[in-house]
Amino acid sequence: MTATALMPIADIRALRCEFPILQQEINGRPLAFLDSAASSQKPRRVLECLDDYYRRYNANVHRGIYKLSEEATFAYERARGKVARLIGATSTREVVFTRNATEAVNLVATAWGSTNVHSGDRILLTMMEHHSNIVPWQMLAQRTGAVLDYLPLDGQGRLVLDDLDQLLTERTRMVALTHQSNVLGTLNPVRLIADRAHAVGALVLVDGAQSVPHMPVNVADLNADFLVFSGHKMCGPTGIGVLWGRYALLDAMPPFLGGGSMIKVVELQQSSYADVPARFEAGTPAIGEAIALGAAIDFLSSIGLDTIERHERELVNYALERLAQVEGVTMYGPPAAERGAVVAFTLRGVHPQDIAAFLDNEGVAVRSGHHCTQPLHRWLNVSATARASFYLYTIPEEIDRLVVSIERARRLFN
Numbered sequence: 242m243t244a245t246a247l248m249p250i251a252d253i254r255a256l257r258c259e260f261p262i263l264q265q266e267i268n269g270r271p272l273a274f275l276d277s278a279a280s281s282q283k284p285r286r287v288l289e290c291l292d293d294y295y296r297r298y299n300a301n302v303h304r305g306i307y308k309l310s311e312e313a314t315f316a317y318e319r320a321r322g323k324v325a326r327l328i329g330a331t332s333t334r335e336v337v338f339t340r341n342a343t344e345a346v347n348l349v350a351t352a353w354g355s356t357n358v359h360s361g362d363r364i365l366l367t368m369m370e371h372h373s374n375i376v377p378w379q380m381l382a383q384r385t386g387a388v389l390d391y392l393p394l395d396g397q398g399r400l401v402l403d404d405l406d407q408l409l410t411e412r413t414r415m416v417a418l419t420h421q422s423n424v425l426g427t428l429n430p431v432r433l434i435a436d437r438a439h440a441v442g443a444l445v446l447v448d449g450a451q452s453v454p455h456m457p458v459n460v461a462d463l464n465a466d467f468l469v470f471s472g473h474k475m476c477g478p479t480g481i482g483v484l485w486g487r488y489a490l491l492d493a494m495p496p497f498l499g500g501g502s503m504i505k506v507v508e509l510q511q512s513s514y515a516d517v518p519a520r521f522e523a524g525t526p527a528i529g530e531a532i533a534l535g536a537a538i539d540f541l542s543s544i545g546l547d548t549i550e551r552h553e554r555e556l557v558n559y560a561l562e563r564l565a566q567v568e569g570v571t572m573y574g575p576p577a578a579e580r581g582a583v584v585a586f587t588l589r590g591v592h593p594q595d596i597a598a599f600l601d602n603e604g605v606a607v608r609s610g611h612h613c614t615q616p617l618h619r620w621l622n623v624s625a626t627a628r629a630s631f632y633l634y635t636i637p638e639e640i641d642r643l644v645v646s647i648e649r650a651r652r653l654f655n
C-alpha cells in the first residue's frame with residue numbers, strides 16, 4: 242500500500258490545502274508534519290473564525306447587554322453545545338471550558354478530590370499515563386494521605402487486567418486512565434474497566450487528549466464519569482480545553498478557582514457559588530478560542546470522525562510495516578488494529594534527539610524525548626524515544642520520507 246488513492250479520505254490533496262501551514266518548505270524540503278499528537282495544525286476555517294471574533298465581535302461574555310457582548314455570549318455558548326453533541330453529553334451544563342486537558346484533570350483532582358478522597362483511599366492509574374494524569378493525583382494523595390496504584394502493561398504495551406479485581410478495592414475512589422496512549426498508541430478497554438470500577442463504587446476519569454481528536458468518542462458508551470481533552474490537538478486553538486462530567490457529580494463539587502463569574506452572591510466574609518458550568522469558569526474565559534474550537538468540531542464532523550479514524554488506521558498500519566523493515570529500529574506498542582496513529586521508536590546506536598534533529602534537516606517534524614511519560618519510559622527501559630504521529634492531513638508519502646530519512650540517519654551515525 243503506497244498509493245494515496247487507497248486512503249479513506251478521498252480528496253486528501255484538497256483537504257491539505259485547507260491547512261496553510263502545510264504549504265511551506267522547511268530546510269528546502271516540503272514540510273512533513275508528523276507531530277500532531279503534540280499539537281495539531283489548524284484549518285483555514287478555524288483561523289478565520291478566530292480572526293472574525295477578534296475583528297468583528299470581540300467582547301466579554303455573560304456580562305454585557307450590548308450587541309457585541311450578546312453576540313460573543315451566544316457564540317461561546319453555541320460552541321459549548323457543539324462540544325456536548327460531539328461527545329454525546331446529555332446537557333451543555335455538563336461541559337466545562339478549561340485551558341486544556343491538564344487543567345481539567347487538576348480541576349477534578351482538586352475540586353472533587355478535596356471532598357471525596359480521604360486518608361487510606363486509593364486512586365488507580367495506569368503505567369502509560371501522561372504526567373497530566375499522574376501529578377495532579379500525586380498532589381491530591383499528598384494532601385489527603387491517599388495511595389496511588391498502577392495497572393501494569395504487557396510486553397506489547399497493553400494494560401494487564403489480570404489483577405484488576407485485586408487493585409479495585411472498596412477503598413478505590415477513582416480510576417483515571419488514558420483512552421489512548423500518546424506514546425504506545427494503545428487503545429484501552431475503557432468500558433470494561435469502567436464497568437468493573439463502578440461495581441466497587443469508584444468513579445472513572447478518561448483522558449481523551451489522544452482519542453477525542455481522532456475517533457468517535459461517546460461518554461455514555463465509555464460509561465465514564467469525567468472526560469478531559471484539549472482543543473489544540475483537534476484542529477482548534479491553544480488555550481481551550483474541556484472537562485465533561487456527569488451533571489450530578491459536577492453539581493456536588495466545590496469550586497476550583499475563585500473570582501468573577503463563578504459566584505451568586507459575594508459578601509465580605511463569604512460567597513455563594515454559581516451553578517455549573519459557570520462555577521468552574523472563574524474569570525474571563527478564552528472566548529475566541531472556545532468559539533474557534535466549535536469551528537474545529539464542525540470541520541472534523543464534516544469529514545467524519547469515523548473516516549478520520551479509518552484514515553489513521555491505514556497510515557499507522559503502513560508506518561509499522563515500513564519501519565519494521567529498517568534495520569536497528571525498535572517500535573513500542575501493540576499491532577495497528579489495537580492502536581491509534583502514533584509510533585514511538587528507537588534506532589540502535591542513535592539518540593532519539595539526534596534522530597529528530599536529523600529528520601528536521603530533511604523537513605520531517607517528529608518529537609523526541611520522554612513525551613511527558615517518564616514512568617512509561619522507565620518501564621520501557623529507555624530514557625527517550627522518537628515519535629511520529631499522524632492526523633487527518635497525513636499522507637503515506639510523508640511516512641515514506643520518514644523511513645528514507647531514518648535509513649539515511651542509520652547509515653550516517655553508524
Ligand code: C6P
Binds near residue numbers: 342373419421608
Ligand atoms: N501530550 C504529546 O506530545 P495538554 O498539554 O493539557 O494539552 O495535554 C496533556 C496531555 C494529556 N494526556 C495525554 C494522553 C496527552 O498526550 C497530553 C499531551 C502531548 O504527547 C504534549 S506533552
